[in-house]
Amino acid sequence: MKKSTLAVALSAIFLSTSVWADPSMSSIEARLAAMEQRLQAAEQRANAAESRAEVAEKQAQMAERQAHQLAAVQQQTQTSAAEVAQRTAKPEQKSADEGGFEFHGYARSGLLMNSSAARTQGGPTVTPAGETGGHVGRLGNEPDTYVELNLEHKQTLDNGATTRFKAMLADGQRTYNDWTAASSDLNLRQAFVELGQLPTFSGAFDNATVWAGKRFDRDNFDIHWIDSDVVFLAGTGAGIYDMTWSDQARSNISLYGRTFGDIENNENTAQNYILSLNNFVGPVQMMVSGMRAKDNDDRRDIDGLRVKSDAAETGVHALLGLHNDSFYGLTEGTSKTALLYGHGLGAEVKSIGSDGALLPEADTWRLASYGTTPLGGGWHIAPALLAQRSDDRYVKGDSYDWATVNLRLIQEITQNFEMQYEGSYQYMDLRPEGYNNRNAVSGSFTKLTVAPTLKAGDVGDFLKRPEIRLFATWMNWDHRLDNYASDDAFGSKGFDAGGEWNFGVQMETWF
Amino acid sequence: MKKSTLAVALSAIFLSTSVWADPSMSSIEARLAAMEQRLQAAEQRANAAESRAEVAEKQAQMAERQAHQLAAVQQQTQTSAAEVAQRTAKPEQKSADEGGFEFHGYARSGLLMNSSAARTQGGPTVTPAGETGGHVGRLGNEPDTYVELNLEHKQTLDNGATTRFKAMLADGQRTYNDWTAASSDLNLRQAFVELGQLPTFSGAFDNATVWAGKRFDRDNFDIHWIDSDVVFLAGTGAGIYDMTWSDQARSNISLYGRTFGDIENNENTAQNYILSLNNFVGPVQMMVSGMRAKDNDDRRDIDGLRVKSDAAETGVHALLGLHNDSFYGLTEGTSKTALLYGHGLGAEVKSIGSDGALLPEADTWRLASYGTTPLGGGWHIAPALLAQRSDDRYVKGDSYDWATVNLRLIQEITQNFEMQYEGSYQYMDLRPEGYNNRNAVSGSFTKLTVAPTLKAGDVGDFLKRPEIRLFATWMNWDHRLDNYASDDAFGSKGFDAGGEWNFGVQMETWF
Amino acid sequence: MKKSTLAVALSAIFLSTSVWADPSMSSIEARLAAMEQRLQAAEQRANAAESRAEVAEKQAQMAERQAHQLAAVQQQTQTSAAEVAQRTAKPEQKSADEGGFEFHGYARSGLLMNSSAARTQGGPTVTPAGETGGHVGRLGNEPDTYVELNLEHKQTLDNGATTRFKAMLADGQRTYNDWTAASSDLNLRQAFVELGQLPTFSGAFDNATVWAGKRFDRDNFDIHWIDSDVVFLAGTGAGIYDMTWSDQARSNISLYGRTFGDIENNENTAQNYILSLNNFVGPVQMMVSGMRAKDNDDRRDIDGLRVKSDAAETGVHALLGLHNDSFYGLTEGTSKTALLYGHGLGAEVKSIGSDGALLPEADTWRLASYGTTPLGGGWHIAPALLAQRSDDRYVKGDSYDWATVNLRLIQEITQNFEMQYEGSYQYMDLRPEGYNNRNAVSGSFTKLTVAPTLKAGDVGDFLKRPEIRLFATWMNWDHRLDNYASDDAFGSKGFDAGGEWNFGVQMETWF
Secondary structure (H helix, E strand, C coil), X not given: CCHHHHHHHHHHHHHHHHHHHCCCHHHHHHHHHHHHHHHHHHHHHHHHHHHHHHHHHHHHHHHHHXXXXXXXXXXXXXXXXXXXXXXXXXXXXXXXXXXEEEEEEEEEEEEEEECCCCCCCCCCCCCHHHHHCCCCCCCCCCCCEEEEEEEEEEEECCCCCEEEEEEEEEEEXXXXXXXXXXXXXXXXXEEEEEEECCCCCCHHHCCCEEEXXXXXXXXXXXXXXXCEEEECXXXXXXXXXXXXXXXXEEEEEEEEEXXXXXXXXXXXXEEEEEEEEEEEECCEXXXXXXXXXXXXXXXXXXXXXXXXXXXXXXXXXXXXXXXXXXXXXXXXXXXXXXXXXXXXXXXXXXXXXXXXXCCCCCEEEEEEEEXXXXXXXXXXXXXXXXEEEEECCCCCCCEEEEEEEEEEEEEEEECCEEEXXXXXXXXXXXXXXXXHHCCCEEEEEEEEEEEEEEECCCCCCCCCCCEEEEEEEEEEECHHHHHCCCCCCCCECCECCCCEEEEEEEEEEEC | CCHHHHHHHHHHHHHHXXXXXXXXXXXXXXXXXXXXXXXXXXHHHHHHHHHHHHHHHHHHHHHHHHHHHHHHXXXXXXXXXHHHHHHCHHHHHHHHXXXXXXXXXXXXXXXXEECCCCCCCCCXXXXXXXXXXCCCCCCCCCCCEEEEEEEEEEEECCCCCEEEEEEEEEEEECCCCCCCCCCXXXXXXXXXXXXXXXXXXXXXXXXXXEEEEEEECCCCEEEHHHCEEEECCEEEEEEEEEEECCCCEEEEEEEEEEEECCCCCHHHCEEEEEEEEEEEECCEEEEEEEEECCCHHHCECCCCCECCCCCCCEEEEEEEEXXXXXXXXXXXXXXXXXXXXXXXXXXXXXXXXXXXXXXXXXXXXXXXXXXXXXXXXXXXXXXXXXXXXXXXXXXXXXXXXXXXXXXXXXXXXXXXXXXXXXXXXXXXXXXXCXXXXXXXXXXXXXXXXXXXXXXXXCCCCCCCCCEEEEEEEEEEECHHHHHCCCCCCCCECCECCCCEEEEEEEEEEEC | CCHHHHHHHHHHHHHHHHHHHCCCHXXXXXXXXXXXHHHHHHHHHHHHHHHHHHHHHHHXXXXXXXXXXXXXXXXXXXXXXXXXXXXXXXXXXXXXXXXXXXXXXXXXXXXXXXXXXXXXXXXCCCCHHHHHCCCCCCCCCCCXXXXXXXXXXXXXXXXXXXXXXXXXXXXXXXXXXXXXXXCCCCEEEEEEEEEECCCCCCHHHCCCEEEEEEEEXXXXXXXXXXXXXXXXXXXXXXXXXXXXXXXXXXEEEEEEEEEECCCXXXXXXXXXXXXXXXXXXXXXXXXXXXXXXXXXXXXXXXXXXXXXXXXXXXXXXXXXXXXEEEECCCEEEEEEEEEEEEEEHHHCCCCCCCCCCXXXXXXXXXXXXXXXXXXXXXXXXXXXXXXXXXXXXXXXXXXXXXXXXXXXXXXXXXXXXXEEEEEEEEXXXXXXXXXXXXXXXXXXXXXXXXXXXXXXXXXXXCCCCCEEEEEEEEEEEXXXXXXXXXXXXXXXXXXXXXXXXXXXXXXXXXX
């Protein structure tokens, strides 16, 4: 009720009261009638008040109930928030101190034994061709514990710039023992810094990343099933990634140094500097590298004699690659193919610039290709090919030719179990011309492996880990291959042509 | 007030109004009486309205107050939640990148000097019996910096399966210098993967964990005070933990490989494969292992000579253990007791399968026991016993018998300070029969140590760290023991029988 | 309305009702008048009820609105809290397991080549004075990949006490290759525990930190631009930091051990114990140390011959330092100055107690000073001085005197790019008296470097990293210096006096 209405009503009451002095019956009746009206109004007002008070009560009760509920929830939220606060108190302190820490790694470890449960030989480079890069299938064929531990520190600054530091510790061991100090190869394989998203960079450099230090090049890629990089550019240096010319085109430029010889003996050391330009246009990769190692032919051993007076001092290297989003354009899957050529110091076409014994005349061609695709019915297939022709490599007139085909199959059984099968075939024709006491041999190698494999999930995915595998491997090769060298695997005690069985169990993981 | 009641009341009003036309006094009186009644009702209703409005006001005020309070608290909660959100932003990003990273470790480091503040000898294996596992008390008796750094990566997949990767870096050094590259023993002692909670595993395998890689077996256990594992199964292999037969019974099965000889020299290498079954029924453990190292007797040194032509090629090992939740069933505390037996290659009963020089006839029995219990008044006690009888170990007719008793006492002083006392006694009777240029000796060794110890908390707890200790140790032994070997601690320059004092300070931590 | 008031009002109503029986007009008028009053009261009460109900409604509505708002906010908060809880679930689990993990590190890595893009010499200790601590400028003068990786574990206990464990892995390499197992110097340089905020510590020890293990002393400090610590106390030991005497005064006490000789050969090992007291009063530091290495003159080589029979067995060392908050009190910036003196084993004044070849008569004085200040216009300057006089150091009558002045300038270009300039000059007069086949030489060395430098941010800050630098360095020195030694840098093949250019690229980071 408005105050003005109330005022009018109250005035009416006092007015009618003032005429009360007249004692006639008609006035009484009039006064009673007025009273009647006023009483009705009062009654209505009282009714309205009751109604509104009733509503107010309900509203207030609801408000209270709601507030109570809120209070209860609030209690939970507070407790939860307090718990979270408490729980995360250490990470906070940590974050403040350590910034964006990341832990990544790769590891494989397991047992490899022959059919007598005794020591045997193995590894993707087990054949004579392995010395010049001729890998064969790795499944059921790895005798080592190899581990890479990566510790990273990442930052994003207020200006949007990003920094990344990565250090990699790595070790490889063939002993099964836990304490391996005597044979430890633990070493620091990478230590580099990257700067990205620099606010003062623009145009083609807008998304460029600048780096320096010791590293594996970011855009190296491999054929996993034969444990061989297609290209492995690594060393100490600096460069720029992702100079971007268009949606489809980008380039990297880098300068890597590598060291030939024994670093402890100053006279035996030469530095090889590799300038590399790596271009990507859509699925096509075109990488060209030039390198120079001054005085490589003048390195001296401990007695002052030249290590290799005919060694190359320069080299060139080129890679033409195709990175498909499909299985060779045929069906779903992936595939990568690369043709590599190297000359002089560039003639080690995988590990660019890492071989200081190459001749200036050395020429190497290599073809690498692999793909993965599902076959249906829980089957998946991954074929791979690696073939090389290398001439005048270490001695004029020598040649190292070989070709490997490898086929990996996965058969999904349950969500934790798959069968893996691998067939690997290699033909080699090696003519070292007496270099390093190697003998000319030719012949073929075959490996067949079956590996029941346990996974936490992602069965059927060729590249998801961890895996734990049992395996049985059968290998055989031409007797001629046993004669390649006296200190290599083939023809060593208890490991010669005629068929070898290897058995074992192995884990592999990366993250 | 109900609506129907109101309708009746209003009808009554209009009814009485309609009889108002009759001007007799009796009708006036009747009407006045009716008015009186209606007025009473109106007054009552108004009273009720007042009361209810009053209540509504109070409720509404309370609701408002509560809502205000909630708002204030809410503000805090929101701020807190925002802070937590902000604070934990980096860990989130990190978790996304690194998954479940964990850092664990063990470290001890300190000074150990003799009473002239010069170099001295020490360590739990300082006595001649140490060579065959006869440890003595470690308190105030450790000259090294020994560190284990564990980096782990854990995942829980959407299907509930868990994965774990663990890598351990370890190093032990006796130099005090910071830069220890020349004497570094840094090596990778463990690198393994575990898969658990696999959704397709059921029955006895429901909670089983499958593993592969290089590791210390999960169920190894030790007598901390003499730094000796009761059993130390380790190497590279694979296995399954926790096949569960009932609430009380579970089993592990594992296959470990170990390597004898120098891994760099292929002819000197033999692999020892250990198949082990480890069963637990309530507090009882029954572990049996068999092992085989083919061609262990045919290993050759660098000159082609056999390393040990009488070495065993097979072995067996058994452990019967009792893991008590009480101090030998007598009072509160803990205790563990184990009886071990090994034959042939199994005759190194602690580090199973790690000793390739054992004879086929070798026989070893070992008893190990320790317990901890509070004594009251801030005192705690931990007695331990380790005793061994080993025959035909390395040479037919040899014997290596010894027994160690060790007693550690803690006296709580404040919440950061405790006194530790250790007494250690060992009797040994060693008859090497000329093996390794060792001489037959017998006699006893005694060590007494007092160590004022600083802790951040948990004084009186034998197994909580970190600790920083000062210590004084007195050792003495029979003169005969100085003659055991020319290259061991006893009888070396400045360290012979007659009583030796060692002093020092040391930290120890694990986490 | 109060209940008593209501009771009076109701009594009045019943009273007036009882006089209603009198039928005279005057009584009617009286009754009507009474009714009028009662009606007024009823009306007023109804008005009041309406008003109060109205207020109650508004309050209740507001309460509801507020509660609704709270509910909405609450929903957000809960969602947020849930998100945070979920997001931080892994860190929590991690925290539970790993506590406060921290990752810190230092790294530098890059290429250093001469003007023919071939191997060259370099490093802050490249000059003959480098052997006795005479560092020169490091910018554009570092040929190595050097990395320190620190893993820490921190805890705060319920009682407020803090614990810290730190382990440092470090490696230094001059090879550019990635796999460096053959030349790896990877080693564990630090492993120590700190206990702080112990609740039972009070008075001067209230904020004291107790530590033990292998470490670099916390209060070491360096001249960054010449890569030389002013004082480097390190080794294995124990001590107390921050015994606090007043707001201005605090002290550290420590006992460090160091090892002389080859730790593998027991007879060649001596332990040097260094007791050090380090006091700070405002900006002034006064550090005194005494040391003793018993039998240092009696160490034997592998043939039993004394390594250095005239070596000192004791030493003293003192440092007087000034740590300014300004650039030598002149303008804004920082500066530190220290005068060091050492005698006997203390005569290696930087790396206290690390040189076991010093004579008992050896005397060394060293002055170290550096400052940083902005010059305006985006320029910053950092001058440094290091000068030493050392007599009777290794051979009676020898002397090793040298002084280095170094000047680093930064010119800010953009927020990601700066130019760095460094000039370094050193004069040396070294008279080894035949020790270690060194020849007496004197002369000066000059180095000038320009280094375009990329940073993610903080250009102009001398001590913020990461940085990636290109650089060109010109060095020259007196021909006489080429004759100091046959196995040092100066005068080695392709690196002799007359002016040398070095070029390269390098990253440096710490975090």
